[in-house]
Amino acid sequence: MAKLKTAFLGKNRNCHLCLGLVIIAYIVIEVLMYTGSLKSLFINLLVPVTSYIIVALALNLVVGISGELSLGHAGFMSIGAFTGVIVSNVMATMISNDILRLVISIIVGAIVAAFFGFLISIPVLKLQGDYLAIVTLAFGQIIKSLINNTFLGFDSNGFHFSFITNTVTLGTGGKMLINGPIGATATDRISTFTVGVILLIITILIIFHFINSKYGRSVMATRDDRIAAQSVGINVVKTKTIAFVLSAGIAGAAGVLYGLNFSTLVPARFDFNQSILILVYVVLGGLGNMFGTIISTFILVLLPELLRFLADYRMLIYAIVLIVIMIVTNNPTINQFIKKIFRRKKAEGELNND
Amino acid sequence: MDFLSFLITGLGLGSVYAIIALGYTMVYGIAKMLNFAHGDVIMIGAYVAFFAVGKFNMPSLVAVLFSVLVCTLLGVLIERLAYKPLRDASTLSVLITAIGVSYFLQNAAQILWGSDTKIFPTMFDFGNISLFNGQLQISLLTLITILVCIVIMVVLTLFINKTKTGKAMRACSEDKATAQLMGINVDTTISITFAIGSGLAAIASVLLCSTYPAVNPTLGSMPGIKAFTAAVFGGIGSIPGAFIGGLLLGVLETLAKAYISSQMSDAIVFLVLIIVLLIKPTGLLGKKISEKV
Amino acid sequence: MTNGRLILKTENLGIEFGGLTAVKDFDIEMKANQIYGLIGPNGAGKTTIFNLLTKVYEPTHGSIYLNGKDITKESIVSVNQLGIARTFQNIRLFKDLTVLDNVKVGMHHSVRYNLLDSILKLPKYRNEEKAVREKAMSLLRLFDLEQFADVKASNLPYGKQRKLEIARALGTNPKLLLLDEPAAGMNPAETAELMETIKTVREKFSLAILLIEHDMKFVMGICERITVLNFGQVLATGTPDEIRNNPEVIAAYLGSDEE
Numbered sequence A: 001m002a003k004l005k006t007a008f009l010g011k012n013r014n015c016h017l018c019l020g021l022v023i024i025a026y027i028v029i030e031v032l033m034y035t036g037s038l039k040s041l042f043i044n045l046l047v048p049v050t051s052y053i054i055v056a057l058a059l060n061l062v063v064g065i066s067g068e069l070s071l072g073h074a075g076f077m078s079i080g081a082f083t084g085v086i087v088s089n090v091m092a093t094m095i096s097n098d099i100l101r102l103v104i105s106i107i108v109g110a111i112v113a114a115f116f117g118f119l120i121s122i123p124v125l126k127l128q129g130d131y132l133a134i135v136t137l138a139f140g141q142i143i144k145s146l147i148n149n150t151f152l153g154f155d156s157n158g159f160h161f162s163f164i165t166n167t168v169t170l171g172t173g174g175k176m177l178i179n180g181p182i183g184a185t186a187t188d189r190i191s192t193f194t195v196g197v198i199l200l201i202i203t204i205l206i207i208f209h210f211i212n213s214k215y216g217r218s219v220m221a222t223r224d225d226r227i228a229a230q231s232v233g234i235n236v237v238k239t240k241t242i243a244f245v246l247s248a249g250i251a252g253a254a255g256v257l258y259g260l261n262f263s264t265l266v267p268a269r270f271d272f273n274q275s276i277l278i279l280v281y282v283v284l285g286g287l288g289n290m291f292g293t294i295i296s297t298f299i300l301v302l303l304p305e306l307l308r309f310l311a312d313y314r315m316l317i318y319a320i321v322l323i324v325i326m327i328v329t330n331n332p333t334i335n336q337f338i339k340k341i342f343r344r345k346k347a348e349g350e351l352n353n354d
Numbered sequence B: 001m002d003f004l005s006f007l008i009t010g011l012g013l014g015s016v017y018a019i020i021a022l023g024y025t026m027v028y029g030i031a032k033m034l035n036f037a038h039g040d041v042i043m044i045g046a047y048v049a050f051f052a053v054g055k056f057n058m059p060s061l062v063a064v065l066f067s068v069l070v071c072t073l074l075g076v077l078i079e080r081l082a083y084k085p086l087r088d089a090s091t092l093s094v095l096i097t098a099i100g101v102s103y104f105l106q107n108a109a110q111i112l113w114g115s116d117t118k119i120f121p122t123m124f125d126f127g128n129i130s131l132f133n134g135q136l137q138i139s140l141l142t143l144i145t146i147l148v149c150i151v152i153m154v155v156l157t158l159f160i161n162k163t164k165t166g167k168a169m170r171a172c173s174e175d176k177a178t179a180q181l182m183g184i185n186v187d188t189t190i191s192i193t194f195a196i197g198s199g200l201a202a203i204a205s206v207l208l209c210s211t212y213p214a215v216n217p218t219l220g221s222m223p224g225i226k227a228f229t230a231a232v233f234g235g236i237g238s239i240p241g242a243f244i245g246g247l248l249l250g251v252l253e254t255l256a257k258a259y260i261s262s263q264m265s266d267a268i269v270f271l272v273l274i275i276v277l278l279i280k281p282t283g284l285l286g287k288k289i290s291e292k293v
Numbered sequence C: 001m002t003n004g005r006l007i008l009k010t011e012n013l014g015i016e017f018g019g020l021t022a023v024k025d026f027d028i029e030m031k032a033n034q035i036y037g038l039i040g041p042n043g044a045g046k047t048t049i050f051n052l053l054t055k056v057y058e059p060t061h062g063s064i065y066l067n068g069k070d071i072t073k074e075s076i077v078s079v080n081q082l083g084i085a086r087t088f089q090n091i092r093l094f095k096d097l098t099v100l101d102n103v104k105v106g107m108h109h110s111v112r113y114n115l116l117d118s119i120l121k122l123p124k125y126r127n128e129e130k131a132v133r134e135k136a137m138s139l140l141r142l143f144d145l146e147q148f149a150d151v152k153a154s155n156l157p158y159g160k161q162r163k164l165e166i167a168r169a170l171g172t173n174p175k176l177l178l179l180d181e182p183a184a185g186m187n188p189a190e191t192a193e194l195m196e197t198i199k200t201v202r203e204k205f206s207l208a209i210l211l212i213e214h215d216m217k218f219v220m221g222i223c224e225r226i227t228v229l230n231f232g233q234v235l236a237t238g239t240p241d242e243i244r245n246n247p248e249v250i251a252a253y254l255g256s257d258e259e
Helices: A014-034 A040-066 A074-090 A098-124 A129-148 A193-211 A214-224 A224-232 A238-257 A273-286 A290-329 A330-354 B002-031 B040-053 B062-084 B089-113 B140-162 B162-175 B175-180 B186-211 B223-232 B239-259 B265-279 C044-054 C075-080 C101-107 C113-119 C124-143 C157-170 C189-205 C218-223 C240-244 C247-255
Strands: A150-155 A157-165 A175-179 B127-129 B138-140 C004-016 C020-031 C035-039 C060-067 C084-086 C176-180 C208-212 C225-228 C233-238
Touching: A014 A193, A014 C075, A014 C247, A040 A074, A040 A193, A040 A238, A040 A273, A040 A290, A074 A129, A074 A175, A074 A238, A074 A273, A074 C124, A098 A193, A098 A330, A098 B265, A098 C225, A129 A150, A129 A273, A129 B223, A129 B265, A193 A214, A193 A238, A193 A290, A214 A224, A214 A238, A214 C020, A214 C101, A214 C113, A224 C035, A224 C075, A224 C218, A273 A290, A273 B089, A273 B223, A273 C233, A290 B062, A290 B089, B002 B040, B002 B138, B002 B162, B002 B186, B002 B223, B002 B239, B040 B062, B040 B089, B040 B186, B040 B223, B062 B089, B062 B186, B089 B175, B089 C060, B140 B162, B140 B186, B140 B239, B162 B175, B162 C189, B175 B186, B223 B265, B223 C176, B239 B265, B265 C101, B265 C189, C004 C044, C004 C208, C020 C044, C020 C060, C020 C208, C020 C225, C020 C233, C035 C189, C035 C218, C044 C084, C044 C176, C044 C208, C060 C247, C075 C208, C084 C157, C101 C124, C101 C157, C113 C124, C124 C157, C124 C189, C157 C176, C157 C189, C189 C208, C218 C240, C225 C240, C225 C247, C233 C240, C233 C247
Parallel strands: C035 C208, C035 C225, C084 C176, C176 C208
Antiparallel strands: A150 A157, A150 A175, B127 B138, C004 C020, C004 C060, C225 C233
């Protein structure tokens, strides 16, 4: 999987498009909620959808902009989510304001995930192509195993920790934060849709500012031609590390938002399939195309819910939809047809301008 | 003695990984795609063998052949329907399609046969052999698994190197366009590759389920990922690499389970993989990537 | 015009690929501000020498000195930072970036802001981005590419892509510019224009230029000194006139009965 191609360039216009889309969607949803015309099923999905959009954008930074395949981004989400659970629980008695607690959890979660992103980027970015992809896959598996075997409790005496077997005993008022494969339980659900949307807006701004900076340019240059980039003095490993760490941090923040939206959370939630699912959002949205990623994630997260009437057949239909979309969007005849329509519209637009 | 016993168990498991990894690596070598649906072909193979023996009372060997036949056809069908239209598409599009196929197979199996775990019937009961006055008990099935893997590996190597079709495969993996100009039917060659890989998956499924007799729709996921890892371990695209990678992975996993922690065995295996790739960035037997400037 | 200071010097530079000698005992002495031609038949090892000088390949023998400093052990990236920039025979642009961004990437190190400045879009980022844009545009203007600034690089016609590659290399602010067949695929008018541009570049940026070219009119018309390669070894070095009249060079190019 040597080179990943992208046709979309991260320009300011696209940044404004993304922001506009998010803000309009937010207003529409808030109004619908206010008038009570949204089903509770849909309302419950709002925070997860927002989390997935943020993590998909983060992944697109790696896959689309940096041109490297990552099969382990759910791992960063997982790190963020469980860090968030820990931070939020520990601060529960200190900070009564939920929003403030959420914001601090998000920041800490992002930093911890970014740190792990840095650790993994040391081996990852020395490798190329599929070898890099498998290391990210391996990383995701390792994170899942680690958290699956972590027993962490908290009481008035501080933290109690054991690994593989649960030997944690807690004093009165103590709480298990991570209980091995059972994960986190009885978490305060402090994530809100509004904070999620603000985090999404910040994510969009950060990603576009990055893409339009000298760092973003050198990342994309490295993606397009590694040797040419080196020949103009770009340190390709450093460059890719920056993009990877940034992406990991954002994914971690999304993980916190996701984790603090559920009262129970199992580590197995963030497995290989989850990483792949996020990759599907990115590829369907278009590599390097942040606007497309927002839309595709939104649709694909909701699709299984919308297909609920198909009962047992819904995931089967979902699979077929995936395959058909891939075949159709890669069909030269159909692409030609779409281009033709697009070109005609553009030509008309130019005529009108005269 | 324990160590020897674990080692042999590990080689048995590793042989299964190696057989699956061969399918991965051959398809990768020619189609340059990661066929993530490969693990699910194993699952289908297991179900077919399960019903062949349990419902239709076929003799074990016939059941294996039947399973191989079904998986071979399935592999070719998948390639023709899902992957062939994407021959010129980006590798990521093909990857996503493979994931779609994987979802499809898993969910189809769930609808057809239910999501409950079924007990795989005993197809082969060879018993154990005792060595060192009974201190070492080795399951004959394990030895046969290892033997089957070696035979497959040898036959496959001969096939690739000696036959016309094998040469066509190597030509296609080097350069499809040139191969086509030389009169090689690229489509047929790719189909044959998928057929062989899928047939091997069926054999692997029977061996796997004879050792771990549980069948369910997600049966193939983990062995699929492990075999993919094994293929990369050995250097993806390399047939001896897949063989060695598979064996190493199986041994490593079994020893980690026995001596360190059964829960952490996967993490240890993947950690070792990362370390190996740091030292040998293209796997144990992988070709070095060089670019003309 | 050319002063006496040596910008580039190599001693016994050579490389073998699996026992096959591609370049052997290559010596060159280039003066600052000189335009120097490297010619020879196909497969003579010209591009290999560029790859050695820019450390794309690791030399198996010999040393490279830039401004008197031994750069043989430097990396491909640091060689550029020390002052060598190049173009590629088979054009290696950042094809999905715009023409303007291609040049801006070349200017990466002259843009001074950090990651935080950019992510938060602080004033420093805005100012520096504005400055780099102006500098990049003036480079594009030099190559008559200004009106294509926002076009995707891969959509440029071939000849313009070659020019853009030179502009990108100049963005790194080199002291020595290596041009690999800059006139390939250009028509005579374009070639003549390119000759002028190269001379202007030399004056404007006061740098030395080493170029590989098959178009003899171009080489003879622009180079002050020429080295001829054949089978990986130096056949002759001299002024254009000396080279034109060298019997060995003529034999190598036209073939002779002795071989």
